[in-house]
Amino acid sequence: MDKVTTHAEIGDLFHDGMTIMVGGFMGTGAPEGLVRILMDRDIKDITLISSDTALMDTGVGPLVLSRRLKKVIASHIGTNPETGRQMLAGELAVELVPQGTLAERVRAGGAGLGGILTPTGTGTMVAENKQTLTIEGREYLVELPLRADVALLKAHKADKSGNLVYRNSARNFNPLMALAADLVIVQVDEIVETGELDPNIVVTPGVLVDKIICYVEGE
DSSP: OOOOOOOOHHTOOOOOTTEEOOOBBBTTTOOOHHHHHHHOOOOOOOOESSSSSOOTTTTTTTHHHTOOOEEESSSSSOOOOHHHHHHHHSSSEEEOOOHHHHHHHHHHHHHHHHHHHETTTTSGGGGGGHHHHHHEEEEEEEOOOOEEEEEEEEEEEETOOOEOOOOOOGGTTTHHHSSSSEEEEEEEEEEEEETTTTTGGBBBBBOOEEEEEOOOOOO
């Protein structure tokens, strides 16, 4: 099944108020072409699940700067001062999650689990309003799974069936998020015919991917 699509078709899939996961870390491995489509379509009131909010002009940073978000769930916002400013002004809801916990919550969402148990954050403000369990004398927080309406991912190469190969550290959150959204859209540097990729280097199987677009910087 050929999953290659166009900017116009992808743009029609977005609407205000969506929960969107975006792969990448500090902009590396983030699908900036797909972020640009969100910007062009003036999509707003987004709940964003992302490792971080990058810099103001990289990764998901432009979504913050242009006020397209109503809530951010992330592990780090310090490199994008606009995120902190909007949070302190009461303009943007921010849920800060330790990075390992964030990854595991996404993984739980993809695996259909009811949540995870972690000792990280016990005894701190992270634990406020959260259920705790004590197992063999140690206290754990119950952290709920995370899922999204759509995941926007970045891979290096795809075949037309959606099998994905990543490059270096761009692999980061992208494979996890491919499991945890109702719709998975991938931006790639190159698309090849189905069967051309060595199965041994495929990280995300095509069954998890719905749409693929090739994006060249400067388009």
